[in-house]
Amino acid sequence: MNAPRQGLFASLLIVCFVLQTLLLVIATTHQLKENRASQGQLMTSQLITDSLPEMVPANTVSLALISNRYATNPSVASLRILDANQQVLATAGLERTRTGEVFSRDIMQGERKIGQVELTLIEPSIGEILRSEWLAMTLSLLLYILLWLAYRLIARPTRSEYLNRLQYENELKQQIDTLKNALENTSNPIPVNQPTVEPEQVQVQDVNESVNEKTICLNIQFYDPKQLLDSVSQSVAQSYFHLCQLFLNKAITQCAQHYNIAVDDFVIHESFDANGATVHIDAEKYKDAECLMMICAVFQMLADVLYRRYREEKRFVLHTRCAISSAVKEMQLDAIPAAKRLTQSLTSKESAVYVNHKFLQSMTQCYQLVTLPHPTNALTRHAYLINGMNHECADLAQRMRTQILKG
Incomplete structure (x- = not known):
């Protein structure tokens, strides 16, 4: 200890x-x-x-x-x-x-x-000055050594604190192992309620999405400035992507149940790969956008737990960054490409949002929003960084994270 x-x-x-x-x-x-x-x-x-x-x-x-x-x-x-x-x-x-x-x-x-x-x-x-002051320097060095030894003795955790820390780490490791086992037992993970459509229907859906101003999209990307994804094997990367997808699926399920929204309303446009993942919903009410915000917060918490655990085990892991966006008329972008472009302007563990004024006013009651530094276009100029949340939302996100890790 x-x-x-x-x-x-x-x-x-x-x-x-x-x-x-x-x-x-x-x-x-x-x-x-x-x-x-x-x-x-x-x-x-x-x-x-x-x-x-x-x-x-x-x-x-x-x-x-x-x-x-x-x-x-x-x-x-x-x-x-x-x-x-x-x-x-x-x-x-x-x-x-x-x-x-x-x-x-x-x-x-x-x-x-x-x-x-x-x-x-x-x-x-x-x-010559140093030689003349050797006694004062020696005494000072001895004093600093004594201070360091005293710190080792005083700051050493008690046995109960050490045991509590070991217990917490063991519980966290068991939770991660449980999720890994669930992933290994699922050879072909199925995205959450992603509808099966014919090619003709997909084309119709893409056309509708391009003009649908109600769509709000959540885009999640890996922050990889050192290009570490290119240095790992395909099997390691796919295993990591599947675990991230499992986290996202469970976050969608938990948040949808809490806000009384049908899970079918959330469409996974892109499952996790090297470019991240994309989820969108047609937001009729504010609670739809609020649920998507909570999915973003819960996933970021889960990703942070995974990052800390894998870093301790010297395994491959990356930080994530998330952005929520609706269509941008000024740039003729629908929600999905707008969310992707907004995510690319963020760094590790950051989240940002771009929604219409009606939703934005409601979000400020629950989330602390700050403007993006150095905006370069209409999207980043009217987008906001999520800098925190109130106590009620933070407590809800932590409870959902705990439930997912225990599940």
Whole structure:
């Protein structure tokens, strides 16, 4: 029973330690710079005071001794005493090749310049600063290690929480296995009440649909930006499509029973394949459109459960996206192609709707709708993203999802 997100917490502690070390180096550099400025001003003043008696006439031996005495300071890189003509009278320093901050002042006798002193103080590198602060950094590292160990101990779930989680995962796995077994026992799944018609009747139906403004269509597509469907075998893909179709069939049945709508009213225009699935209904009343909205919500919940379970088992699965649309007169599109085009403008787990104004006003009482970003045509300009639902609808969708998973 490990604490949740130990790696994330450890990464956060590492980032905090790096930032603290960076701030420590910046603060130390600033403090050393201020100390170096004060030390440089003080040392040049003392050096001028000691050198002034030996400048006129210039006593190079005494000036050399004075320079060597100041150069014994470990912070001094180099030191030079020059006369008024910039001729070097004395020089000293143990690390003359080191760069640093240079302090230069004139040696004045009254108002006459008789010489100059140049003092270079060593500017420590970042490595030297880190070596000087090793104790503070070590203590900080130990503190962060203790915090991580304390988090592992405190955030570790109790035995009852661990057992409840195992029980929930086992129940979820059993529900998925039940659905898989039902799928395997059905070699040729039959779409929900899809009527059998003759070819001539199909042509008549297509013509009627193209002019039927009452039709509302639900289109479901897979969100597959990495083209994973092309990389799996046909048997794996077909098994996955059949399971998605089983979810859709059960969602239609449950929602139709709740809203007292005949299941025959829902026509599965296209069963699940690589391009998704399409369901439409001739909506005479608002409850027809509301039922289709609930089918969309329940299916998205079921797809999300399937995605999380299959991802844990390292199996092929994709996110889905859904759109509900009626005919678009401005673009001369009937409901089915309009729903497909609207779905293509969505990303994973998103749902959108385009219906007439009368239905739209009623939907706003149950669903939170927001406009689509960056519309490009009349369809996306008047369509809305389903951003949430009220408590009653959410509770109903969750109950239906649970019933389907247990069924």
